[in-house]
Amino acid sequence: MERQGETNSWTTGLRGLRVLGSELSALVQVVSALPRRSLATDTLDDGYGHPIPCVLVHGVLGDSTNFTTLRRHLARHGIRRFSSFGYRPRLDYQRLTAPFGEHVSRVCRETAAPQVDVVAHSLGGLVVRYFVQTVGAHLVRRLVTLGTPYLACTNPSQELSIFAEHDAIVPPPLDGAHRRMHVIEGCGHLGLLTDERVLAAVLRDLIRPTLVVGRVDARAA
Numbered sequence: 001m002e003r004q005g006e007t008n009s010w011t012t013g014l015r016g017l018r019v020l021g022s023e024l025s026a027l028v029q030v031v032s033a034l035p036r037r038s039l040a041t042d043t044l045d046d047g048y049g050h051p052i053p054c055v056l057v058h059g060v061l062g063d064s065t066n067f068t069t070l071r072r073h074l075a076r077h078g079i080r081r082f083s084s085f086g087y088r089p090r091l092d093y094q095r096l097t098a099p100f101g102e103h104v105s106r107v108c109r110e111t112a113a114p115q116v117d118v119v120a121h122s123l124g125g126l127v128v129r130y131f132v133q134t135v136g137a138h139l140v141r142r143l144v145t146l147g148t149p150y151l152a153c154t155n156p157s158q159e160l161s162i163f164a165e166h167d168a169i170v171p172p173p174l175d176g177a178h179r180r181m182h183v184i185e186g187c188g189h190l191g192l193l194t195d196e197r198v199l200a201a202v203l204r205d206l207i208r209p210t211l212v213v214g215r216v217d218a219r220a221a
Helices: 001-031 064-074 093-111 123-140 196-207
Strands: 054-057 082-085 116-121 140-146 158-164 181-182
Touching: 001 064, 001 181, 054 064, 054 093, 054 123, 064 082, 064 116, 064 158, 082 093, 093 123, 116 123, 116 196, 123 140, 123 158, 140 196, 158 196, 181 196
Parallel strands: 054 082, 054 116, 116 140, 140 158, 158 181
Antiparallel strands: none
16 A cells, blocks of 8 residues: 555656646746747738637736747637737736727727637636626637636636646636536646647637527528
């Protein structure tokens, strides 16, 4: 039994080191992107590929360059119309609803798109979720939140929640509330910005077909 316990402790410790290494790697990528502001500029005039613009919303202490890795991944698969919503650090996220709504409206005007997709990290997801739940559901087609705090209630139908198994800031929920969600093993809070499994999950959700209810194909009549 003692040997089994020692093995479990060794395995747990090794897993912890891997998560720490993953977080440090993500931190290096995030910090190294900060001086390169051009990586976060809007590209709404890119009319090729996926037609729905994608709005990116960083966390409370984050920056628009945090999504550099995700933008590159999505661009390789045809999603190239990006816009970043930035804000000063604050915890009363409800007050950010109005400026975020103005940003979304501007994106829709400039692209002639009726809706946007949104990917948000940490507290940024609270801003967008509150917007969708109050005044903006008709403007957001898809919402992917990465490590966003949650309540014990149903998320908006547009939302896919992605959590990191070893997130010390926002651990995966165990409340049983109905929500579409993925939990990424061996990943931490910052790792959600760079982990290949997260990038793949975001891409899948943004390009999945939209279900049209009640539509009749005239060719079948």
